[in-house]
Amino acid sequence: xxxxxTIKELMAVVLSRELEDGDHLQVGVALPVPxxxxxxxxxxxxxxxxxxxxxxxxNVHHLESIPLPTFGWDSRxxxxxxxxxxxxxxxxxVKAWHKRVFFVGGLQVDKFGNINLIGIGDDPKKxxxxxxxxxxxxxxTTHVGRYYIVLNNHTSRVLVSECDYVSAVGWxxxxxxxxKKLGIPGGGPKLCVTPLCVMDFTEIEKRMRxxxxxxxxxxxxxxxxxxxxxxxxxxxxxxxxxxxxxxxxLRSRVDLSGILRSR
Amino acid sequence: MLNQVRKSALLPEEKAxxxxxxxxxxxxxxxxxxxxxxxxxxxxITDLTVIGSGMALDYLIAGGCVRKVxxxxxxSPDTAVMPAFRSEAENGSLEVWxxxxxxxxxxxxxxxxxxxxxxxxxGVGTSLPxxxxxxxxxxxxxxxxxxxxxxxxxxxxxxxxxxxSDSYGNVQHCRGTGWLDMFxxxxxxRVIVQVEKIVSNEEIRSKPWETTISNADAIVLSPYGAHxxxxxxxxxxxxxxxxxxxxxxxxxxxxxxxxxxDDYFETHCNRFQSHAEYLDAIGMGHLISLSEY
Numbered sequence: 299x300x301x302x303x304t305i306k307e308l309m310a311v312v313l314s315r316e317l318e319d320g321d322h323l324q325v326g327v328a329l330p331v332p333x334x335x336x337x338x339x340x341x342x343x344x345x346x347x348x349x350x351x352x353x354x355x356x357n358v359h360h361l362e363s364i365p366l367p368t369f370g371w372d373s374r375x376x377x378x379x380x381x382x383x384x385x386x387x388x389x390x391x392v393k394a395w396h397k398r399v400f401f402v403g404g405l406q407v408d409k410f411g412n413i414n415l416i417g418i419g420d421d422p423k424k425x426x427x428x429x430x431x432x433x434x435x436x437x438x439t440t441h442v443g444r445y446y447i448v449l450n451n452h453t454s455r456v457l458v459s460e461c462d463y464v465s466a467v468g469w470x471x472x473x474x475x476x477x478k479k480l481g482i483p484g485g486g487p488k489l490c491v492t493p494l495c496v497m498d499f500t501e502i503e504k505r506m507r508x509x510x511x512x513x514x515x516x517x518x519x520x521x522x523x524x525x526x527x528x529x530x531x532x533x534x535x536x537x538x539x540x541x542x543x544x545x546x547x548l549r550s551r552v553d554l555s556g557i558l559r560s561r
Numbered sequence: 562m563l564n565q566v567r568k569s570a571l572l573p574e575e576k577a578x579x580x581x582x583x584x585x586x587x588x589x590x591x592x593x594x595x596x597x598x599x600x601x602x603x604x605x606i607t608d609l610t611v612i613g614s615g616m617a618l619d620y621l622i623a624g625g626c627v628r629k630v631x632x633x634x635x636x637s638p639d640t641a642v643m644p645a646f647r648s649e650a651e652n653g654s655l656e657v658w659x660x661x662x663x664x665x666x667x668x669x670x671x672x673x674x675x676x677x678x679x680x681x682x683x684g685v686g687t688s689l690p691x692x693x694x695x696x697x698x699x700x701x702x703x704x705x706x707x708x709x710x711x712x713x714x715x716x717x718x719x720x721x722x723x724x725x726s727d728s729y730g731n732v733q734h735c736r737g738t739g740w741l742d743m744f745x746x747x748x749x750x751r752v753i754v755q756v757e758k759i760v761s762n763e764e765i766r767s768k769p770w771e772t773t774i775s776n777a778d779a780i781v782l783s784p785y786g787a788h789x790x791x792x793x794x795x796x797x798x799x800x801x802x803x804x805x806x807x808x809x810x811x812x813x814x815x816x817x818x819x820x821x822x823d824d825y826f827e828t829h830c831n832r833f834q835s836h837a838e839y840l841d842a843i844g845m846g847h848l849i850s851l852s853e854y
Contacts, residue, residue, distance in 0.1 A: 328638045353740050369638065369800050373736075373791040373853060382737050389663050414688075416659065417650075422692045424653040428646070430636030437663030437683025463688040465661070470686060480686040481707045 300549065303540045305493045306331055306558035307548060308512060311540040312491055313401075313446060314339040317347070322398040324350040324442070326433060330366065330557050331448050331491075332401035337364040337552045338544065350398075353388050354379035363551040388434075392441050395484070400438045400445040405429045406461040407447055409506045409526040410476070411468025411487035411499060413439075414461040422463070432465040439466040444485040452492035454525035457506075469504035476504060494520050496537055497528070505529050510537040570730035570780045574600055574836055577753045577779040581718055586610040588748070590721035591739025592793075593617030594755045596786035596836040597720050601626055603831050612665070612716065612745065616803060617790070619643035622655060623810050624826055629656040631714065633665050639800075640807050648814040659693045660711075666744050668714035673747030680708040719749035722787045723773070724794060726754060727762045730777035735794035738773050746774055755783035757795050785840055785848055796851040 303311065313335035317323060321344070323336040333351075340347045345359045354376035358364050367375040376382055383390075404413035405427070415435060419426030439445055447468075449456055468487045470476040477486055489509070490497040496509040507529035511520065513536055521528065540548070553559070578600035581587060587609055589598070598617060601609075602624035610629040611621055615637045621627050623645035635646040649655035660668070663683035671679040680699070685707055690696040697710040721742055724735035732754050734742070746752050754777045765772060785792075789802035806825075813821035833839040840848065 328636060328641070369798065373793045373797060376736075383740070388740060389666060416688065416692065422659070422688075423656075425651055428642060428650040428657075430642045431632055431634050431657075431659065432661035432687075432689070433634045433636075434662035434683075436661045436687050436689065437681075440683045440685065463692065465687055465689070467686040482682065482685055 300542065300545045303545055304559050305512065307334075307545065307553075308537065308540060309448065309491050309493070310334040310338060310548065310553075310558060311544050312496055312537060313448070313489075314342065314544070316446065316489065317344060317399065319344045320346045320397070322348045322350060322355075324398055324400050324438065326401070326435075327352070329401055329403060329448060332446070333366055334548060334553050334558055335401075337366070338548050340364060341547055341551055342544070351375060353383040355381045355383075363554065365552065365554045366557060368555065389437060392437075395438075395441040396443040398438075398442040400442045401448050402435050402439060402445055402466060403448055403450065404456070404466075406456060406458045407449065407490065408458055408461050408468075409528070410470060410472050410504055411447060411490065411506065412461050412464045412470065413447065413466040413468065414463050415465040416463040418462050420462075435466040439468070439484065439487075440482045441484045444488045447487050447490040449490065449492045452494040452520070453523050456525075457492075457523070458525040469499060472503050472505060474502060474504060494523065500529055507531065508534055510535045512537045513539060567729060569728045570726075570777055571728050571759065572753075572779045572781055574755075574781050574783065577781050578604060580751065580753065580779070581606055581609075581720075584608045585717040586612070586715070588716045588719040588741075588745040589613035589617050589621075590719065590742040590745055592722050592787040592790040593620075594720045594722040594753075594783070594786060595620075595788060595790065596755050596783040596839075597753065597781065598624075599830045599833070599836070599839060602826060603833070612669075612714065616643060616806065619645045619810070620806070622646055622649055623813075623822060624830070627655065629658060631658040631660060631665065633660055633662045639803060640811075644807060644811040644814050658695070659689055660696075661689065664689065664696065664709065664711050665714070666741070667711040669716075669741070669744040669748040671711065671713035672715045673744065676713060678710040678712050681711050682706075682708055684709050714748055716745065716749035717751070719745040719752045721746065721752060721754045721774075722783070722792065723754050723756050724792065725758045725760045725764075726756045726777065726780045727760055727765045728780065729762060730754070730774070730780050731762070731765045731772050732756065732774040732777050732780070733765065733768070733771045734773045735792075737793070743773065751778040753777070753779040753781060755781040755786045757784050757786070757792055758782075783836055785843075786836060788840075788843065788848070788851075791853070793853070795853060796848070797853050799847075799851055
């Protein structure tokens with residue numbers, strides 16, 4: 299038997315189960331949980347998935363292991379790619395992005411899944427906390443078929459009633475037609491996965507709703523650490539923990555150096 | 562009298578570096594042309610507007626060269642937010658032209674195509690046009706959709722690092738260009754490319770379809786010139802050096818110590834008279850240990 303899954307391993311497994319064969323999975327930098335999730339899904343149930351890292355597209359289902367790169371800008375990490383959009387044409391096939399799945403973190407996230415990567419503070423010219431900026435998330439979240447919000451921390455400073463700035467629009471001010479009204483076509487955020495729980499968005503209002511609590515986490519703990527009123531269904535199950543098979547494959551064929559075990 | 566000899570684009574680093582004047586708008590490709598950036602810091606070029614990202618951008622900010630940045634990302638896998646960028650943006654001394662990848666490429670494309678603006682959808686509904694007054698929310702005259710008009714982002718000089726070039730400025734990248742390189746090249750008045758190796762014109766002619774830039778204004782021979790970053794086909798990134806930079810600069814800013822920052826740049830940049838001296842200090846053994854394989 300393996301030692302129990304860490305929270306990050308659990309989060310990666312939750313995400314991997316969400317991914318469907320045929321998905322085009324794009325992961326940015328500095329997001330180890332989704333980086334593991336897409337590789338795990340590709341091995342376990344995704345022979346037709348495409349993994350997209352920094353413009354490199356790959357299907358590496360045939361490989362025994364698909365390890366994480368040991369560091370972010372490893373120029374060798376594109377070596378198994380089938381193509382590389384080097385000429386800056388990364389945004390030239392937005393039309394086909396309905397097949398694409400994306401993952402995004404945030405400094406702040408509100409109850410409609412709007413995200414802030416810009417910073418915190420009243421004056422944008424002199425922010426109290428300057429964030430890293432939006433990367434490609436405004437464009438990707440505008441167009442992709444669906445995306446997942448993945449947070450390293452679940453606190454009321456991250457899950458806030460209102461973002462100081464919005465760098466990626468989720469369900470804007472709520473409602474199924476919220477994105478359509480703005481003129482942004484993609485499918486919007488599907489889940490928000492944190493170290494405490496899994497959340498989705500209600501069908502009509504598109505407000506964030508609790509789906510499951512991770513093992514050992516209480517409802518009160520989630521409520522106390524969320525800066526807005528979360529929709530709580532009558533029955534809240536416990537997040538299904540990784541199976542022995544999932545955990546073994548995750549550890550022995552993806553996260554070889556134990557990045558999700560150590561952090 | 563007509564000079565019948567084809568002009569060489571080869572320039573020593575200091576000659577090409579002198580094209581960069583304080584106050585200009587420059588762009589940094591990927592991997593960053595660190596040899597040239599070290600020259601800029603060493604020669605105290607200031608008040609630059611810099612289009613760039615990550616640690617290379619931060620290096621120029623910490624080095625005291627930058628007034629304004631045009632950036633989509635000032636983080637990296639190694640740190641959430643780059644230390645000099647963060648501190649100087651928070652204290653208001655650094656101006657940030659807030660954007661994102663699609664908006665930036667649109668502005669560069671507009672410049673390259675000689676257009677006043679390019680429409681883009683990513684960013685509609687976000688705070689980007691509120692924070693950056695240069696981004697205009699417009700209505701498309703054909704279908705009536707709401708879009709963002711991104712003004713042309715014109716560049717005085719783009720600085721790139723590539724694998725090889727001949728002496729006439731025909732550049733070939735090994736295994737693809739950095740993702741913005743071609744945009745930055747097309748949007749610039751002049752481009753300086755530092756390369757790992759100068760090759761013969763015949764070698765370029767043997768595979769002309771691999772030429773990425775066919776008329777670089779200046780070529781600077783700069784082996785290991787992207788250090789501490791990678792150069793595809795040559796060497797991988799020097800993680801230790803990068804970590805040491807991040808720690809030193811983070812500490813200097815949190816102490817508010819100009820001296821500590823100056824010490825870092827004196828040790829790692831300013832005391833060298835040339836790129837060759839810098840490489841001597843890094844040491845051949847260490848450079849060889851970074852070989853890509």
